Amino acid sequence: MHPAPSVIVFTTFSGLGFGLLFWLGIDPSPPTGWVAFAFFAIAYALSVGGLLASTFHLGHPERAMKALTQWRTSWLSREGLCAIAALLVIGLFAALLIFFGIHAAPLGWLGALLSLGTVFTTSMIYTQLKTVPRWNTPLTPALFLSISLAGGALLSGRVTEAYSLLFIAGLFQIAWWRRGDTALRNSGTTLGTATGLGTTGTVRSFSPPHTSPNYLMKEMVFVVGRKHTDKLRLFALLLGFVVPPILLALPMPHLFGALAVLSHIAGIAISRWLFFAQSEHVVGLYYGAR
């Protein structure tokens, strides 16, 4: 899949933003006044910014509101609704905290649930696709949710939670990569089943339908940079999950805490780039590619 920058920005930042909203929502003694304002402003900038970025790759962003209508079948639609509900509920919760110092705990819990729901529905947009065996696994929502929770904990300075969640998310990341590398092979889909000619003999793409790449190949059969996979995975793992806990252990929590967050974001962005760049859509088989 073509790793469109808008989608990488969207999944990285809105995941982090909704993770932060989750922790703010369940906080038993949340900040009030200006401190609350600062935290919620960051969370909204990340989540709303991410959502806006995701509309950049639409052919017709002006019709984006129509995307809220098909929640009965569409995960993309459910994600849109979940995100809006989360932002509205937490918005009210935050306003009460900031301006009146009132802690409406149940509102916060509901907002936290909806925030996690948003991350879950985002992950299901990818998970549901049988056409991308690498994505089509319960490990995908596990990965997205754990990264979001870990990032949120890190960003809100919950050091203990951040340690364990980063560890868990790192494990999910490794498991997801390991499974992913054989996912297409294990799915049983081959050029043989794609053409139905596999029962006759070995099938090979002899000539493509056109002389240069088309939309399908540019969008689904992205192969650039795959040779750097191992290096990029190492960077993603180190920056995303290993460096932040080390930085957190250092003195000067404000400086190193900020660096830990930046390192984490960089690692997750690399991981998301790989998520798309390596995805291997089955349509590639028709073109003799993976």
Added chain:
Amino acid sequence: MTELPTSTTRKLGLVIDLDTCVGCHACVISCKGWNTENYGAPLSDQNPYGDEPMGTFLNRVHTYEVTPEDGPAQTVHFPKSCLHCENAPCVTVCPTGASYKRIEDGIVLVNEQDCIGCGLCAWACPYGAREMDQAEGVMKKCTLCVDRIYNENLSEEDREPACVRTCPAGARHFGDFADPDSNVSRLTKERNGIDLMPEMGTAPVNKYLPPRPRDASPLTPFLAPVADEPVGFLGWLDRQLDKLPGGSD
């Protein structure tokens, strides 16, 4: 509405005969022609006369080589357009309701006024049957020539899809799969028509007829091979020529 109908009154679709297709791409061109001049946004081209031309097509012809275990390789031309799946994943993923499957005849269509061009349906289709038009920013796909098959302004023989009408080899057949006596149902039965990627669970309506087994003489195994390593003077000459610069190494 992106909920799929539990059943459709008719199941219109195509049978594509891989034995007969000669790979002329006439269906590709007639499809592009008809669908550029009629239903919905025209099928645009980008850089059509440059060195990397690209464009929207609803039907494309691949060519494959199939090598059986005990026989010579065989070339198979492979036309591919939307298979109008009964369990169409492209429809259920659509957030706007632009993609839908018609209850009356099972045709899968995109309402271009509602499409936001998110591309998710193209990701969900295993067959590469949907292409985002780069000029219009909306999703294009085979309409089964819905604007021909019911079009009373066309003469009777033209009320079939453009690709079917055009095919000089008669490799594409159009009909109703819900009717067990239709041409397409009978062809599928007689020739053991198959589904593409059945494991995806899409239940495609379109069927493909596999190439018929090739004739083979029962005497073939007993015939002496005609091409062999040259011996004697010719063999010597062959080896000497190979030694010259430019000869095979």
